[in-house]
Amino acid sequence: MSDAAFEDLEGAASLDSENPYITDPKTEFRNPDDLTEEKAESQVAHLREAVRFHDYRYYVLNDPVISDHAYDRLFERLQELEDAFDLQTEDSPTRRVGGEPLDELGTVEHVAPMLSIDSSGDEADVRDFDARVRRNVDGDVDYVCEPKFDGLSIEIVYENGRYVRAATRGDGETGEDVTENVRTIESVPARLRGDYPDFLAVRGEVYMPREAFQKHNRERVQAGEEPFANPRNAAAGTLRQLDPSVTAERPLDCFFYDILAAGESEGDVAGATASRGALGAEGLGTHWSEHEQFPDWGLKVNGRTRLVDDIEDAIAYRNELQDAREDLNYEIDGVVYKVNSRAQCADLGTTSRHYRWAYAYKFPARSETTQITDIVVQVGRTGRLTPVALLEPVDVAGVTVSRASLHNQDEIEEMDVNVGDEVRVERAGEVIPYVDEVVEKRSDGHFEFPEECPVCGSETERRGPLHYCTGGLACPAQLKRSVEYFASDDGLDIEGLGSEAAEQFVEAGLVEHSVADLYDLTAADIAELDGWGEMSATNLVEELEASTNPSLAEFLAAIGIPEVGPTVARDLARHFGGLDAVLDASENDLREVDGVGETVAGEIREFFENERNREVIERLRERGVTPHVEAEETGSELDGLTIVFTGSVADWTRDELETLVESHGGNVTGSVSSNTDYLVVGENPGATKREDADEEDVPERTPEEFFELLADRGVDV
Known part of the structure; x- marks a missing residue:
């Protein structure tokens, strides 16, 4: 582009002239070094105006006039010039990228109380609400009906049209100050449009769109992180981040739906009661007029909001929206009815907790049957590929579930399950929920495992019903998970070395080959990474040094042998008494250990026969990691007794139960065999152990009967 063309594009010095970035904007720009400060300021002013205009078209009117690429280029140019000429302002669109991290979220007193809304899923209760309203007001009653968003309610305050603060609902009187986090939400304007009050406090709902929620959960699952249970949890957790850049x-x-207070200044409305705050801005005497006014101010509203003149139409609206619920790109759990007239709202007033002029008619909870929205393949520390179904959140046994295991290719083929299918979800024992069956087939064919590892691109191979990445520790996912597991509570319990640190060390090249590299780390190496200081780095190095003398059981659990968790590791340590004996044990030797069957013995033997694994163990020893066998001081009350647990026991962790039994001479194993004396069955038990107990004729005991057994043998719990 010629200099003359650049001059034509950039030369306008006043916002009164036509903005060149509104319609068909040119997105080629001169180097900032070639601009004078005056021209930079002019271009920045035009860019801010244009970005705000395009935000309005996109987020409020849902009618963009430029491409996403063109918008991104305008936004990037604005940010570039602000940085180059130090032109940042509080209300610039670029503030959406996030500010400095906060030490903690403060609290804010609301301009007017943010009360809750009474609710019910019973139609009779809704009709009673309507009857109460009509008994207590004069004249006809209209209702504004709107979706009941399943997000996070917030107060947002504007002064002279500029965004100044935001707060969560909190206890209704005060909330958490989330000003910097809400500033990053693109549908929350930094400046209002049109003819607005000098002071305006509005109520809105921050939410995470369903498509975005599933995409974000997919990224979390692929990274080995726990997904959010539902979009509301995702929105709440995001809004409460101390680092606004994470929120961004x-x-x-965000949807806006209510005026909390409006006037000439905050002092003009300070101390407003909930009923006075409900009167809204001058000239806006109804909720419906507010709904129509908000877009003119640049505030996004929901297009499914409706004005009706009787309760029959309001109930029909709820039923209509329930039928459309699955097609919406946001979560709702019912509808809200609000008396339209602000004067009637003031007459009705409030209780100490909720508005008397509003009511929520809730939907029944989704239960057990839901839709698969995506399937993500995770890579475990052993290279095993695990397919995880991401679901529309569903209530299963009182727990909201958003993901479920699909097990392996054989079961996937047998169920003929794929993305889009309606499925039934079950929970069993302490494992994540699993897909039990396809209720309605909505896809073509079944899910196929990828031919390449989704993390490192190495070929995958099928071994029996399972698939594995062939990349080994060259696969970052396997190395990260190996480090994370090595340092976890089930491993060597190295404080300060969690999933984030493991990922940092691998990506920075500090841990390049195996967990043995951890013992080559220095405090200086660690302190150079983001989020680390000299003190935290020194503390981690000291933790690593302290971990060089683990028990043999801890070491065997930490090194990542397939099928070997803390319980089996303790059985191996107790049986063999030393690391070399375990390393040299044959498959038959291993099968003599209580709790080690044919499959587990084969996995252990294969692990130790792997040259790479032996090399890692040797490198750990060279760096001073010396496993030892702990001398156990135990009682003899449960001598000779072998117990297996399935399901959860109230107020007890599995480790606590195992320690209790073993400290009194008993034995706890991870699987049922002919040597098992009792299977203790707690809440949400697994089916496999109970089936094995039936086959081996092993008696079952409830937790209460188990503790009675201990008491009979003289064990004081």
Whole structure:
């Protein structure tokens, strides 16, 4: 582009002239070094105006006039010039990328109380609400009906049209100050449009769109992180981040639906009661007029909001929206009815907890049957590929579930399951929920495992019903998970070395080959990484040094042998008494250990026959890691007794139960065999152990009967 063309594009010095970035904007720009400060300021002013205009078209009118690529280029140019000429302002669109991290979230007193809304899923209760309203007001009653968003309610305050603060609902009187986090939400304007009050406090709902929620959960699962249970949890957790830049990276949105207070200044409305605050701005005497006014101010509203003149139409609206629920790109759990007239709202007033002029008619909870929205393949520390179904959140046994295991290719083929299918979800024992069956087939064919590892691109191979990445520790996912597991509570319990640190060390090349590299780390190496200081780095190095004398059981559990957790590791340590004896044990030797069957013995033997694994163990020893066998001081009350647990026991962790039994001479194993004396069955037990107990004729005991057994043998619990 010629200099003359650049001059034509950049030369306008006043916003009164036509903005060149509104319609068909040119997105080629001169180097900032070639601009004078005056021209930079002019271009920045035009860019801010244009970005705000395009935000309005996209988020409020849902009618963009330029491409996403063109918008991104305008936004990037604005950020580039602000940085180059130090032109940042509080209300610039670029503030959406996030500010400095906060030490903690403060609290904010609301301009007017943010009360809750009474609710019910019973139609009779809704009709009673309507009857109460009509008994207590004069004249006809209209209702504004709107979706009941399943997000996070917030107060947002504007002064002279500029965004100044935001707060969560909290206890209704005060909430958490989330000003910097809400500033990053693109549908929350930094400046209002049109003819607005000098002071305006509005109520809105921050939410995470369903498509964005599933995409974000997919990324979390692929990274080995726990997914959010539902979009509301995702929105709440994101909005409460101490680092606004984290919030900016997550896809939040916002609907506006109520004026809390409006006037010439905050002092003009200070101390407003809930009923006075409900009167709204001058000239806006109804909720419906507010709904129509908000877009003119640049505030996004929901297009499914409706004005009706009787309760029959309001109930029909709820039923209509329930039928459309699955097609919406946001979560709702019911509808809200609000008396339209602000004067009637003031007459009705409030209780100490909720508005008397509003009511929520809730939907029944989704239960057990839901839709698969995506299937993500995770790579475990052993290279095993695990397919995880991401679901529309569903209530299963009182727990909201958003993901479920699909097990392996054989079961996937047998169920003929794929993305889009309606499925039934079950929970069993302490494992994540699993897909039990396809209720309605909505896809073509079944899910196929990828031919390449989704993390490192190495070929995958099928071994029996399972698939594995062939990349080994060259696969970052396997190395990260190996480090994370090595340092976990089930491993060597190295404080300060969690999933984030493991990922940092691998990506920075500090841990390049195996967990043995951890013992080559220095405090200086660690302190150079983001989020680390000299003190935290020194503390981690000291933790690593302290971990060089683990028990043999801890070491065997930490090195990542397939099928070997803390319980089997303790059985191996107790049986063999030393690391070399375990390393040299044959498959038959291993099968003599209580709790080690044919499959587990084969996995252990294969692990130790792997040259790479032996090399890692040797490198750990060279760096001073010396496993030892702990001398156990135990009682003899449960001598000769072998117990297996399945399901959860109230107020007890599995480790606590195992320690209790073993400290009194008993034995706890991970699987049922002919040597098992009792299977203790707690809440949500697994089916496999109970089936094995039936086959081996092993008696079952409830937790209460188990503790009675201990008492009979003289064990004081």
